[in-house]
Amino acid sequence: MADGITVTLRQAEAAYANSLGYFQIDDQGNLVDVELLFPNTDSGTVPVGTEATIDGIGPDDRYGFFLLPDGFNRNAALADMQGELALVDSETGEAARIDGENPLNLTVTQPDGSSSTLQGPVFLSVDPSSTFDASAMHEGGQAQAEVEELAEGRYNVAFEDLTRGTGASDDDFDDVVVTVTPSDVATISSSLSSNKYPESSGVPLESIVSVHAKGAGRDVVVFSTEDAIISQGWDDANDTFGTLYEVIVGVHGDSDNYYRYIYAMDLNGDGNDDLVALRHSNDPSIPVIDVMMGAGGTSSYANFYDAVSYELNIDTSSDHTGQTYQLDDIAFGDVNKDGHIDVLIAGMTEYSKTTSPGDGENPPTTTTYSSGVLSIGLGNGSGGFSFPTEAQETYASSSGSDAIGFIENVIPRITAADFDKDGYLDVGLAYHSTVSFVSNATVQVVFGDSGLTDGTPTYDFSNNLVDTGHTGPQDVLAVDSMHGTLFRNSEGGRTVGGLGENADSFLAVATDSSSHMIRFNSNRTIADDHDIEDTPRGPMGDAADLNGDAQADVQYLDGDSSMILDGYDWNDPSGSDIHTPDYQFGTDIQSASMGDFNGDGKIDWTGANGSDFYHYINIT
Secondary structure, eight states: OOOEEEEEEEEOOOSSOOEEEEEEEOTTSBEEEEEEEESOOOTTTSOTTOEEEEETOOTTOEEEEEEETTHHHHOGGGGGOOSEEEEEETTTOSBOBTTOOSOEEEEEEOTTSOEEEOSSOOEEEEOTTOOOOGGGGSTTSSOOEEEEEOGGGOEEEEEOOSOTTTTOOOOOOOSEEEEEEEGGGTTOOOOOOEEEEEEEOSSOEEEEEEEEETTTTEEEEEEEESSEEEEEOEETTTTEEOOOEEEEETBTTBTTSOEEEEEEEOSSSSSSOEEEEEESSOOTTSOEEEEEOEEEEOSSOEEEOOOEEEEOOOOOOTTOEEEEEEEEEEEEEOSSSSSSOEEEEEEEEEEEEEEEOOOSSSOOEEEEEEEEEEEEEEEOSSSOEEOOSOOEEEEEEEEGGGGTTGGGTOEEEEEEEOTTOSSSOEEEEEEEOSSHHHHTOOOEEEOOOGGGSSSSOOOOTTTSEEEOOOOSOSEEEEEETTTBTOEEOTTSOEEOOOSGGGOOEEEEEEOSSEEEEEEEOTTSSEEEEEEEESOOSSOEEEEEOOSSSSSOEEEEOOGGGEEEEBSOOTTOGGGOOOBOOEEOOOSSTTSEEEEOSSSSSSOEEEEEETTEEEEEEEOO
16 A cells, blocks of 8 residues: 555634644755645534545654644635745744744745745644654744544644643644544554453442543543442453452441442542442432542552532422432533533432412312422532532423322433533433333433523523423433543543533434434534434443544443444544444443553443443454
8 A cells, every 4th residue: 555644634623714734854854845735724614524645655754734823814825825835944044944943934935936924823743753842943832732642553633723832822722633544544444343351240230430540540440339339450460350449338338328320530630530429328308429539549449538428409498398309410511610620410309389278178289399400519629519509490390190209210311511612511411211201301402601600500491491302312421523521631530521612512312222413503503413223222321532533432331232333423424434333331321431441542441231340451
């Protein structure tokens, strides 16, 4: 196969009409053979997924990419490039070199011999095998691009289009993102390959997550049972999974009150993931969440400090009697835009109200009400939460005899992301049940607004609710097209996706026999709703890029019929090469997860089914 690379535009989340090109590095260290790949990367002009092929670049060649911020708008010459481009030192005018110490200019020499300098700074990135630091050639003295190595020699290049180090940049590194694929792997199948490691705990597993342990530099498996929270990591010496370690017993030492669901998130940004848990046996009138801060660990296990409980702010209306709550699912995000990770909790409530006082001949009339509830816990950046507003009742509700007992039969699902990219966190909700009062309740999204930032955050279910029209849901999941659900902070811990232009999230909806991948417009209408038939009926687990194609792959949980949807192209679903290999995961939310368990840089996956659990090490 001839040498070459393919450059695929994956993301363009910028207000600028940026220009992207490439250069080669000759044996003397000069930046030569400068060419323009995408004169305007704006996704409205060049669709995401557009490819540019560069012939003649082999594994021993050195090369890089340049970004000219807003180059298309600033330079009319780029609309119909006819001349020869060159990168030059802005101070000396000499050809640019890898050891340069000054910012660069991009010049164009026309066929008639005339030359001009294009407007705008020039930002550089190089391929992973190159060693020079381009920071000195940027005005702010900092890197303007990040390189993320993928499987099979692929890698992503992500540019920041505002000058860093000057106070002007938002440092999001998502203004232009491309995937670079060498020609010898351009036709690689997206199918996953893995080694399976079956295990058994001897008792039923409730939920399972991957937890990052900073000291180990990798993720470990953590799962909950009726007796304890148990951790297991990879054993490098024996090239397999190691010993099971009990790290927490019951709830505050009470094995009769175990954790039904556990969720992993690095709440304080120290690189050690923390646990947020929902109890199986909760005082129905005083619902709480428990937080166990990560205490480090090794490649063999993750450790945690004792649980701290946080009581939700609940409705204490005087006319409510016998009010009870059941908490069922959790999502994370920055609700009030203070830079801390907040928690959103979905559950159900049931209560009675006296609707007629009665008289001497007739007794009082009492009506039962049941409703979904949404509670917001604001994080303080250290692992603590406060609940400044009462739990809100959602759109799924009923009253009278139909509402009795539904708190035990309805399981809310929740997910969160900035679907319309307006800078506020949105919430996707679904109600999984066979009972009549929610059997026709559709999946809906309540969009966030400025009411989230006034100190007492609430969602406006009257004016900001958008109905997707999908009924009978199993689950909802916010999926970033590249990162899935697995975002990492600078220390390696789990964090949340960005808001505004930093967001690139789809709403994935799983039903009994199909899935729907929904993208919203900025005006909160549905832009695309792609249907995928014959997916498992269970809920969804994590999502991440497992095969190095810069597209997120999603877990579906349905026991022995579980699967991973890989090869799905979120931005061009009609051209997707979809594979649906069978795996063994659980049947409930939080019964599967993803993480790098053996430290090889690839994302692995795991699932719990009954008292058995199955780890899959990625060898794709």
